[in-house]
Amino acid sequence: MKTKLTLLLLLVCTLPVFSQVVIELKNPSFENPSMDVRVNKPICCKSPRDWYACGQADLNTPDAQPGNFGVTLKAIDGSHHLGMVARDNDTWEAISSKLHSNFVVNQEYFFSLALAKSDKLKSDSRRTGKPAKYDKPIKVRIWGGDKYCKKSELLGETKAISNTEWEYFEFTFKPSKSHQFLTIECYYVTPVLAPYNGNILLDDLSPIIPITRENHTQLVKMKHERKAKILALNSVQSLEKIQTDNLAKRRNYNEETLQSQPSPKREGSSKISKDDKELISKNQKIAFRVETIKENSKNEAKGPVLWKAVFKNTSNYKYQILWDATITEGWKLYSQYNKPFKGAMGVHINLELEDHFILEGKSMESENFEIIYDNFYNTDLRSFKKEASFNQVIEVFDISKPILGTINYAMSHEDGTINTKVINFVILIEQEDIFFEK
Numbered sequence: 001m002k003t004k005l006t007l008l009l010l011l012v013c014t015l016p017v018f019s020q021v022v023i024e025l026k027n028p029s030f031e032n033p034s035m036d037v038r039v040n041k042p043i044c045c046k047s048p049r050d051w052y053a054c055g056q057a058d059l060n061t062p063d064a065q066p067g068n069f070g071v072t073l074k075a076i077d078g079s080h081h082l083g084m085v086a087r088d089n090d091t092w093e094a095i096s097s098k099l100h101s102n103f104v105v106n107q108e109y110f111f112s113l114a115l116a117k118s119d120k121l122k123s124d125s126r127r128t129g130k131p132a133k134y135d136k137p138i139k140v141r142i143w144g145g146d147k148y149c150k151k152s153e154l155l156g157e158t159k160a161i162s163n164t165e166w167e168y169f170e171f172t173f174k175p176s177k178s179h180q181f182l183t184i185e186c187y188y189v190t191p192v193l194a195p196y197n198g199n200i201l202l203d204d205l206s207p208i209i210p211i212t213r214e215n216h217t218q219l220v221k222m223k224h225e226r227k228a229k230i231l232a233l234n235s236v237q238s239l240e241k242i243q244t245d246n247l248a249k250r251r252n253y254n255e256e257t258l259q260s261q262p263s264p265k266r267e268g269s270s271k272i273s274k275d276d277k278e279l280i281s282k283n284q285k286i287a288f289r290v291e292t293i294k295e296n297s298k299n300e301a302k303g304p305v306l307w308k309a310v311f312k313n314t315s316n317y318k319y320q321i322l323w324d325a326t327i328t329e330g331w332k333l334y335s336q337y338n339k340p341f342k343g344a345m346g347v348h349i350n351l352e353l354e355d356h357f358i359l360e361g362k363s364m365e366s367e368n369f370e371i372i373y374d375n376f377y378n379t380d381l382r383s384f385k386k387e388a389s390f391n392q393v394i395e396v397f398d399i400s401k402p403i404l405g406t407i408n409y410a411m412s413h414e415d416g417t418i419n420t421k422v423i424n425f426v427i428l429i430e431q432e433d434i435f436f437e438k
Contacts, residue, residue: 020210022218023099023109025182026050028205029078033064041067047095048082054094054149054183062093065201069134070120073201076166076233081203083118084186086138089126090195094185096148099208103144103175108211110219112170112226113184114204115140115161121199137162138186138198142171144179151185153177160189161200166233168204168226172211182208204229221377224410224418228338228345231408290402293426297435304331304411307423309434317397318360319429323349323390323407330414335369335382336390345410345420346382349390352405356398363392376418396429403427 027050033042042064047053053061062084065071075081086092103109117137125132137160143151156171186200206222209215304327311321325347327333336346349363366389369382394403404426412418424437 020212020214021101021104022210022215023101023103023208025099025205025207026097028207029075029203030064030080030082031078033080042080044068051095051097052148054096054185055091062095070122071118071201072120073116073118073164073166075203076114076229077204081114081201083121083199083201085121085123085134085197085199086186086188086195087126087134088128088132088195088197091126092138092186092188094149094183096145096181096183098148099180099182102178102180103208104210105176105178106174108172108174110170110172110206110209110211111142111156112168112206112222113140113202114166114226115158115169116163116166116201117161118199118201119164123197125197132197134197134199136196136198137189138200139189140169140200140202141185141187142173143183143185144175144177145181145183146177146179148181149183150181151183152179157187166203166230168230217376220418224345224420225377227420228410231345231348286402286404289404289424290426290428293404293424293437294435296437302438303421304328304413304419305333305409305421307407307425307436309425309427309436311427311429311434314393317395319394319396321392321394321427321434325384325388325390327384327386327388327411329386331385331411332372333384333388333409333411335384336363336365338381345408347388347390347407347409349392350406350408351392351394351403354401354403356401357394357396357403360393360395363390365390374412376412376416399429403429 027048030048030051032049034046035041036043044063045061046064047061048064055061062082063069063071065081065083066073066075068083071083073081082095084093084095117135119135121134122131123134124130139158139160141157142155143153144155145152153176155173155175158169161169184202186198188195188198204226206226209219209222211219306326307323308326309321309323311319314320325333334346336348338346347365351357351359353359366384366387368388369384371380372383373379374381374383396403404424407423407425408420410418410420425434427434
């Protein structure tokens, strides 16, 4: 009797441990595809390593990207990602992988992945045989099963994926069976009258994490890292676009400004054109936002970090904007130069780009940072204590127009508290003033 009781106690004590096992996926970013060395791009129609294609045998498998069928979007993690399509002949693609451990029945899990859609993907229609665009939004469904491609239980599905830049989508689910295989399937947005051509891009699959008190820190850390990764990626893409567009903006600004002005009404006519209405509406919205920020700037400043800013004219059309942060004792800010996958969201100052100004290079930060081991992120991070400053040079073509922007950042306390915040501001160069929304 004593032996049986001991075994029972051991079993009970062991169950929570098994239920908290984090399930790591194999090749979660679809790396090391077969490459065509002549053109330095992945060979199409081959399953990614450690994943099994579930599509019909006479149809193409999911494709390693970028580089195939017109897809140019860069990976958010590593060098490659995966593309899947649904077709107008009622066929669609899916991939499947074996997990290193089974799901625990009724254990709640967290899972996330990066998704996007390409507006450029083209291939032949399987219904007509003619070239066709595969650009309509589709969705992703997650299945559990007891063998490859077996769809025994639907664990979750997304909405229609219409974003053309990477975004992370999250799932929580409680499996009713101890599945050991995961299948990721693209599918039409239902209800649908007829099948159509669409695509989905996947990257950076997270581990499947049991939602428990013990795993709370890991979940929070991963969510912060992914938010920082998206922010950093958007900043890089914005800078690349800025550098491409700057020359054209300089050449065409005067002409575009004249063309964008509301056209004079003809004598005796009270009608306003559609383009003029849109321009007036946009200007009204900007004016409302400016007034809202100015009004809220009168509120009492609160919080661990207080911001102020000034700007100075450095040449004919160029201005340097300086942002200063005063940091409360015990708190710290993170550098914008920390790699997203290694730590918290650094300070990112984003100016909403309009035709009346351009950025000159990227924002810079002060050098009074410290390399500090962060217990929350378990790595060394560039951090600021007490104070920090940031600056950005811009070239302005019309000083009468406002410049709107945001400061996005994470701040952490020595007691382990971590918060993220977004602050709106407006720069009024002609009035020589800057307002922060408090």
